[in-house]
Amino acid sequence: MSDYQSIAADALNASQLELQGNPNSLALRRPFDPTAHDLEPTFRLTRYADLKGRGCKVPQEVLNKLVSSLQQDYTTQDHEHSHFMHMALPRIGIGLDCSVTPLRHGGLCLVQTTDFFYPIVDDPYMMGKIACSNVLSDLYAMGVTECDNMLMLLAVSTKMTEKERDVVIPLLMRGFKDSALEAGTSVTGGQSVVNPWCTIGGVASTICQPNEYIVPDNAVVGDVLVLTKPLGTQVAVSAHQWLDQSDRWNRIKLVVSEEDVRKAYHRAMDSMARLNRVAARLMHKYNAHGSTDVTGFGLLGHAQILASHQKKEVSFVIHNLPVIAKMAAVAKACGNMFQLLQGHSAETSGGLLICLPREQAAAYCKDIEKQEGYQAWIIGIVEKGNRTARIIDKPRVIEVPAKD
Amino acid sequence: MSDYQSIAADALNASQLELQGNPNSLALRRPFDPTAHDLEPTFRLTRYADLKGRGCKVPQEVLNKLVSSLQQDYTTQDHEHSHFMHMALPRIGIGLDCSVTPLRHGGLCLVQTTDFFYPIVDDPYMMGKIACSNVLSDLYAMGVTECDNMLMLLAVSTKMTEKERDVVIPLLMRGFKDSALEAGTSVTGGQSVVNPWCTIGGVASTICQPNEYIVPDNAVVGDVLVLTKPLGTQVAVSAHQWLDQSDRWNRIKLVVSEEDVRKAYHRAMDSMARLNRVAARLMHKYNAHGSTDVTGFGLLGHAQILASHQKKEVSFVIHNLPVIAKMAAVAKACGNMFQLLQGHSAETSGGLLICLPREQAAAYCKDIEKQEGYQAWIIGIVEKGNRTARIIDKPRVIEVPAKD
Numbered sequence: 001m002s003d004y005q006s007i008a009a010d011a012l013n014a015s016q017l018e019l020q021g022n023p024n025s026l027a028l029r030r031p032f033d034p035t036a037h038d039l040e041p042t043f044r045l046t047r048y049a050d051l052k053g054r055g056c057k058v059p060q061e062v063l064n065k066l067v068s069s070l071q072q073d074y075t076t077q078d079h080e081h082s083h084f085m086h087m088a089l090p091r092i093g094i095g096l097d098c099s100v101t102p103l104r105h106g107g108l109c110l111v112q113t114t115d116f117f118y119p120i121v122d123d124p125y126m127m128g129k130i131a132c133s134n135v136l137s138d139l140y141a142m143g144v145t146e147c148d149n150m151l152m153l154l155a156v157s158t159k160m161t162e163k164e165r166d167v168v169i170p171l172l173m174r175g176f177k178d179s180a181l182e183a184g185t186s187v188t189g190g191q192s193v194v195n196p197w198c199t200i201g202g203v204a205s206t207i208c209q210p211n212e213y214i215v216p217d218n219a220v221v222g223d224v225l226v227l228t229k230p231l232g233t234q235v236a237v238s239a240h241q242w243l244d245q246s247d248r249w250n251r252i253k254l255v256v257s258e259e260d261v262r263k264a265y266h267r268a269m270d271s272m273a274r275l276n277r278v279a280a281r282l283m284h285k286y287n288a289h290g291s292t293d294v295t296g297f298g299l300l301g302h303a304q305i306l307a308s309h310q311k312k313e314v315s316f317v318i319h320n321l322p323v324i325a326k327m328a329a330v331a332k333a334c335g336n337m338f339q340l341l342q343g344h345s346a347e348t349s350g351g352l353l354i355c356l357p358r359e360q361a362a363a364y365c366k367d368i369e370k371q372e373g374y375q376a377w378i379i380g381i382v383e384k385g386n387r388t389a390r391i392i393d394k395p396r397v398i399e400v401p402a403k404d
Numbered sequence: 405m406s407d408y409q410s411i412a413a414d415a416l417n418a419s420q421l422e423l424q425g426n427p428n429s430l431a432l433r434r435p436f437d438p439t440a441h442d443l444e445p446t447f448r449l450t451r452y453a454d455l456k457g458r459g460c461k462v463p464q465e466v467l468n469k470l471v472s473s474l475q476q477d478y479t480t481q482d483h484e485h486s487h488f489m490h491m492a493l494p495r496i497g498i499g500l501d502c503s504v505t506p507l508r509h510g511g512l513c514l515v516q517t518t519d520f521f522y523p524i525v526d527d528p529y530m531m532g533k534i535a536c537s538n539v540l541s542d543l544y545a546m547g548v549t550e551c552d553n554m555l556m557l558l559a560v561s562t563k564m565t566e567k568e569r570d571v572v573i574p575l576l577m578r579g580f581k582d583s584a585l586e587a588g589t590s591v592t593g594g595q596s597v598v599n600p601w602c603t604i605g606g607v608a609s610t611i612c613q614p615n616e617y618i619v620p621d622n623a624v625v626g627d628v629l630v631l632t633k634p635l636g637t638q639v640a641v642s643a644h645q646w647l648d649q650s651d652r653w654n655r656i657k658l659v660v661s662e663e664d665v666r667k668a669y670h671r672a673m674d675s676m677a678r679l680n681r682v683a684a685r686l687m688h689k690y691n692a693h694g695s696t697d698v699t700g701f702g703l704l705g706h707a708q709i710l711a712s713h714q715k716k717e718v719s720f721v722i723h724n725l726p727v728i729a730k731m732a733a734v735a736k737a738c739g740n741m742f743q744l745l746q747g748h749s750a751e752t753s754g755g756l757l758i759c760l761p762r763e764q765a766a767a768y769c770k771d772i773e774k775q776e777g778y779q780a781w782i783i784g785i786v787e788k789g790n791r792t793a794r795i796i797d798k799p800r801v802i803e804v805p806a807k808d
Binding site (some may be wrong): 044050051062098099100101103106108110112113114115116117118146148149151154157164188189190192195196197199201203205207243377389 | 595
């Protein structure tokens, strides 16, 4: 066994120890301790990138402009493609969570998505899980519950020592892979490069019949909006980083205790690592009219994109904001920097935002809680309108406590 | 039309002008002129990353160690999967060019690959084409000639001005997309982030019957090795960068003229942008026993990986090295830095290295030249051995001239 293998094996063993025999029990998981892996006590994975998580995305309006010239071509092309295939499938491409491509074989479609970003938490194993859950979430947002294959995308930071690399990378990979296994799929390949900023992400693909996915364009007036995870992941991970930075910490310590921040951080980690798979499965059971997952553009950003794709003349109005406990106060104490209550705070591996028939929504929320032990919330309604979304003036903030 | 759109449209127009009405004619293409896009004359895309092209890969031996713990799990898992599917498909995963995943539907497989890297040439449009051709090359190496879908992976450099971004990114995207169109496929989605280093790459996926791909493990003693593109792309793009750096240039100016370097650079660009699709199609016609594409690990690195996967006890012996004209001399003048003649110089979007029955190889080379106007070379033989590859002591260097 070479040095690398032995170090990698040690790192995995240490990781498994931390799991204390129950890889799915996040509650039992101890905080990541760099020294348990022979790393410096000051080692922080999140320092290997200057932008965090989905906060790294090219801004929505810039992206829309940059791809607009390509988008036109897709329309033409997809039209030809549909004609060639003698099918009248809706065009689904840039702007939605997945691409859907009609295949040459027996009415099947390829549903596919990719995503990658920078470390948002300091525990490499959890970071791997979050990255994987985040990619899969795009499939789940389309109601697809089976993933046929995953690829992993990885960049090792040029600033990591060999030792750090040999500890961190196997843990990242292991977390990613474990999350894939939990989702009933596997990772069969990928690409790894060296880059200034550590990067992790992947590709998720499913080949399915058209009835396996839900085209997210069927919202009708009277539907309600359900959200399956709390907001505030970016605020929580930032606040946690500020525990090490006294100038930053001083700005928020009047509204929050260190213990509050640690709890919120673990709640956020737990939430980001959780799969939206049950949420997706229940969309079929309760006849969802469409859904998206809340990530880099924030709740309102994604609500607006979803609204813009609706067939009917509808608008989304959001009344309630479920937020990880204390994070609304932290966001307020920071001035406007997160724009959390304005719906613009980036989330990583956030919940599904789902349009459900009014009479099904409560049952949906009850069912998800029964199956997973997590709450979902009715946060708004679908009105007549011009395919936009907004948050009311004084939304009700629902404090979502840490799970004990 | 917004500013962004208008700038993007200008950039595309300028690009189309440069193509002089014939997007496929590389010979007609003028060198990229930053000032034609209102950029500074000193703008160089390749300066937006400290590593170039496939030279950015995590070293092969490090990668093997880092993934070895995962690989074992795949074996187990794939075995179960195969059993579940009642099929006895070969396990194909990390180490080969694509992953092959049996699907739930009618004997179909998902063949998939991903790749991304940093700018290697200064022309953004050509860089986009090269990135796309490079990703597709992994499918072609498996004998797959149809790609069903592509995703684009893009990172905008944090060091680019807004103006640079708005010129460069649409050109990169356009080049990528045009190459996809040339390959008969399309780009339906992707991910864009902000990163210190500009990055471009993608994902290519095909859903096919098992007879559409060639498992690259059937080499037999007596086969010959054919290479479909010349070596030396990394040397050529480096030499071209050194035209701006007098200390570097002084080291090689005794063996090469500025004109030689420019020609080699354009030959390399042309070669990297060329699809390996015809090469893949002809593998079926001439009964290839296996193939890989030559990229970041160099000719010998990839030959060794291919050799290690063979069912029979064979070894590959390489006698001839086709190299872009003058680049062998440049590599020698630089000391050992590229290890070109040792087979270790990274290539980007390199040729296919194919094991062909001896009696078919000449016909294969003739056919590819007839269809594409590009030479292919018989570079070695398959002997009895222990699944390794080597280059003989004094290999014959074949100077491959620029195409006029």
